Amino acid sequence: MNAPVSLKVNPDLQTVTQVTHWTDRLFSFRVTRPQSLRFRSGEFVMIGLAGDNGKPILRAYSIASPAWDEELEFYSIKVPDGPLTSRLQHIEVGQPIILRPKPVGTLVHDALKPGKRLWFLATGTGFAPFASLLREPETWEKYDSVVMMHTCREAGELEYGRQLVADLRDDPVIGELIGDKLQYYPTTTREQGPFMGRITDNLTSGKVFADLGLEGPLDPVRDRAMVCGSLAFNKDVAAVLEGFGLEEGSNSAPADYVIEKAFVGDGV
Numbered sequence: 001m002n003a004p005v006s007l008k009v010n011p012d013l014q015t016v017t018q019v020t021h022w023t024d025r026l027f028s029f030r031v032t033r034p035q036s037l038r039f040r041s042g043e044f045v046m047i048g049l050a051g052d053n054g055k056p057i058l059r060a061y062s063i064a065s066p067a068w069d070e071e072l073e074f075y076s077i078k079v080p081d082g083p084l085t086s087r088l089q090h091i092e093v094g095q096p097i098i099l100r101p102k103p104v105g106t107l108v109h110d111a112l113k114p115g116k117r118l119w120f121l122a123t124g125t126g127f128a129p130f131a132s133l134l135r136e137p138e139t140w141e142k143y144d145s146v147v148m149m150h151t152c153r154e155a156g157e158l159e160y161g162r163q164l165v166a167d168l169r170d171d172p173v174i175g176e177l178i179g180d181k182l183q184y185y186p187t188t189t190r191e192q193g194p195f196m197g198r199i200t201d202n203l204t205s206g207k208v209f210a211d212l213g214l215e216g217p218l219d220p221v222r223d224r225a226m227v228c229g230s231l232a233f234n235k236d237v238a239a240v241l242e243g244f245g246l247e248e249g250s251n252s253a254p255a256d257y258v259i260e261k262a263f264v265g266d267g268v
């Protein structure tokens, strides 16, 4: 006889182990990791919750933790009337979430040709795949330097990334590998602060090179880039990178830069 539906164990259920609210629009959380899940730092999976009708509400989420971490971390927006995040933002430690263990994505080291300097370019929750890649030893073994540019409207929205970067140097696994290789360049577009402006403008004007004392401009022999933001941001950054002679790569044809959407739509 078949077991009643409610008694069937869902193999894709994981348990929330930690939740941190960063602003009224942003939070991060950690969940248990299925033992069988293998992924490359920078990839995304489908996660979700059961809807009122019992059907799962699933959305794509970058895994923000590195491949070696025994748990999985996610960094999330809160869309007030969003089918998933209107509920997900209320999750608490000990509660279950659904995780489909099929990681995919293009923001992976395998999709880039070897280079000397790697640029991580993100807006908003587009920081998530870089939260994984910044903690990935391969990043520091493969490149002489890494520049993390992250742009949000307000300073509070940079806090998850700011704290993660600050903690990196004390990390037992990669602190030593990083040395002085990391340059971090957070900017705001709306709130006044020490560093401001859009990533595209700061790259084309040369401001980021001047502020960080870096050799510029971008050069396809030396520079590689990974890009994650809104559709409009990704399109604008791609045009800038192509203007400097960099070519888009993929898992099957590695090249100079790779792109992934941080979400679909215009953003909230």
Ligand code: FAD
Binding pocket: 044, 059, 060, 061, 062, 063, 075, 076, 077, 079, 081, 082, 083, 084, 085, 086, 124, 125, 128, 129, 260, 261, 262, 263, 264, 265, 266, 267, 268
């Ligand atoms: P939805 O119906 O999915 O979205 C409603 C509207 O909210 C969208 O039309 C869009 O305008 C806006 N929106 C959705 N997500 C965002 C966002 N992240 N930032 C700003 N505006 C947004 N979201 C994350 O929070 N973290 C991630 O790591 C993440 N990774 C993604 C990776 C990929 C490849 C893709 C395609 C999307 C990713 N998303 C991520 C977006 C995510 O899949 C959902 O859209 C988001 O969780 C909102 O779900 P929802 O059901 O509440 O609202």
